[in-house]
Amino acid sequence: MSDFLEIVKAEAKSLLTLKKTERLWHVPLLASLCVGLPLLVGYFTDRLDYGLLSCMAGLVILYLPTTSVARRMITLLSCSFGFMISFTIGVLFSFNPYISALVLGLFTVGVHWVVRYFDMKPPGSFFFVMIASIASCMPFDFDVVPLKVGLVGMGAMLACLLALFYSIFITKNRQFAKDELILLKKNSTAAIFESLIIGTFIGLSLLTGKLLELTNPYWLPISCMAVLQGVSLQHVWSRSFQRILGTFIGLGLAWGLVSLHFDALGICLTIMILQFIIEMLVVRHYGLAVIFITPLTIFLAEAGGTALNHANDLIETRFFDILIGSLIGAIAGYFLYHEKLRRTTERQIRKTKVSFWLKKRN
Numbered sequence: 586m587s588d589f590l591e592i593v594k595a596e597a598k599s600l601l602t603l604k605k606t607e608r609l610w611h612v613p614l615l616a617s618l619c620v621g622l623p624l625l626v627g628y629f630t631d632r633l634d635y636g637l638l639s640c641m642a643g644l645v646i647l648y649l650p651t652t653s654v655a656r657r658m659i660t661l662l663s664c665s666f667g668f669m670i671s672f673t674i675g676v677l678f679s680f681n682p683y684i685s686a687l688v689l690g691l692f693t694v695g696v697h698w699v700v701r702y703f704d705m706k707p708p709g710s711f712f713f714v715m716i717a718s719i720a721s722c723m724p725f726d727f728d729v730v731p732l733k734v735g736l737v738g739m740g741a742m743l744a745c746l747l748a749l750f751y752s753i754f755i756t757k758n759r760q761f762a763k764d765e766l767i768l769l770k771k772n773s774t775a776a777i778f779e780s781l782i783i784g785t786f787i788g789l790s791l792l793t794g795k796l797l798e799l800t801n802p803y804w805l806p807i808s809c810m811a812v813l814q815g816v817s818l819q820h821v822w823s824r825s826f827q828r829i830l831g832t833f834i835g836l837g838l839a840w841g842l843v844s845l846h847f848d849a850l851g852i853c854l855t856i857m858i859l860q861f862i863i864e865m866l867v868v869r870h871y872g873l874a875v876i877f878i879t880p881l882t883i884f885l886a887e888a889g890g891t892a893l894n895h896a897n898d899l900i901e902t903r904f905f906d907i908l909i910g911s912l913i914g915a916i917a918g919y920f921l922y923h924e925k926l927r928r929t930t931e932r933q934i935r936k937t938k939v940s941f942w943l944k945k946r947n
Contacts, residue, residue, distance in 0.1 A: 612649075613864030615751055619643035619744040621857030628849050637888055638733060639740030640856070641719070642668050644712050646744045647864075648705075654752045661748050665741035671696070671713045672737045675720025676730055682795035685721040689806065690788020692717055694780045701776040707814065714787060714810045718803040721791060779921060783813055786917035790910055799906060801886055808910025813917055831875025832907045836900045839880035843896040852888050856881060879903070 620643040627636015648664040649657055671692070678688040693714050700710040716737075723733075790809040794802025847855060859881040867874035883903055 610865070611751075611755075613861045615649075615747060616644075616646050616864045617857045617861040619646040619740075619747055620860045621853060622743060622747075623740045624853040624856060628853050633849055633853075633888065635736055636853075637885060638736045639743070641716060641885070642672075642737045642740030643744045645741050646748055647708055647712065649748050649752075650706075654749070654756055657752045658745065658749060661745050665738070665745055667696075667713055668716055668741050669734055669738050671717040672720045673730070673734050675717035676723055676725070676733060679721050679723055680725040682792065686788045686792035686795065689714075689717055689721050689791050690784045692784075693787040693810075694784030697780040697783050698776060701779070709814070711810055711814060715803075715807050718787075718791060718806040718810075722795075722801060722803040782917060782921045783810075786813075786913060786920075790913045793909070793913070794906070800902060801906065804903065804906035805910035805913065807882075808907045809914035809917060812911050812914025813921065829908060829911050831872045832879050832904065832911075835876040835879025836904050838876060839883050839903075840896050840900045842880050843883070843899065849888075852884055856884050856888075859884070879907070 620640045623639035623643060624633070624636040627633045627639070630636075642665070645661060645664050645668055648660060650660050652660075674688065674692050675685070678685045693710070696713045696717075697710045700713075720733075786809060787806045790805040791802060794805040799805070842855060845851075859877050862877045863874050863881060866877065883899065887899065
């Protein structure tokens with residue numbers, strides 16, 4: 586009982602603590618422009634649906650490293666290509682709920698393994714999985730797949746262009762190593778174990794959402810993946826707790842914003858403002874950022890439909906979607922950081938590797 590009270594006390598303290606950060610204010614501004622400009626283009630061309638699809642790819646800007654211009658652009662272009670692959674895989678297999686859940690799970694295994702191999706920093710594999718999850722829930726229409734992939738590519742390219750101008754300006758008087766190498770991290774059995782666990786639960790969360798016939802089942806894998814960004818079991822449960830609490834408060838904010846009945850331009854500007862606030866907060870306090878992430882994701886997901894006209898139903902539905910996804914993520918975290926299960930699985934992976942190597946040699 587005393588241990589439980591200590592955990593609760595630690596969580597309560599963390600809710601009131603803001604971390605220090607060296608992130609400059611113009612990084613959130615750049616992120617809001619990368620997300621907002623495609624929306625504004627869509628609004629002024631009377632194709633807000635195109636703008637919503639492109640703005641999602643603008644999130645690639647969050648992978649911009651603090652290095653030389655060349656290294657920045659190599660990283661961002663690679664991630665942009667990854668975004669396009671993520672979307673393509675998701676939308677191509679959206680014709681069947683079981684196949685799409687299986688493919689999403691396998692894709693998550695692969696992308697997490699690759700992220701570990703290149704030792705990518707947060708947000709890591711999160712946005713690749715998020716884009717694939719959203720695409721997996723889109724109505725299947727093979728004829729429009731090239732158009733949709735092209736829109737995602739255009740959004741990513743706009744972000745790369747803005748990043749290029751920003752990087753040239755910000756690195757103007759800074760010196761970097763002439764030979765910057767991309768460090769590769771040897772994938773251990775631990776990385777394979779992590780990838781398998783995360784991929785399994787991401788696939789299960791999407792399948793759960795589809796079997797429950799949720800309106801937007803991608804909320805479950807997105808919430809699950811957000812929780813699994815923790816670096817330890819306690820961190821995972823802490824994130825799960827903060828996400829559920831932040832979501833609850835954020836839904837109240839979302840209800841207030843939705844009740845204002847913004848027009849299309851108002852929605853675009855609101856999304857840009859929310860994106861700026863999130864990027865200012867997320868490195869300081871995840872729980873506070875979630876309060877603003879919730880209305881942002883609701884506006885991004887529902888701006889092209891009629892759901893924003895029914896605030897009460899929308900907020901209730903989103904809360905249960907995120908709650909279920911966060912709980913699945915917490916369960917996944919238990920297996921991910923279960924020492925006995927980890928050791929047993931890693932031992933079996935090593936045995937399989939040795940067996941495969943011996944067969945290949947003979």
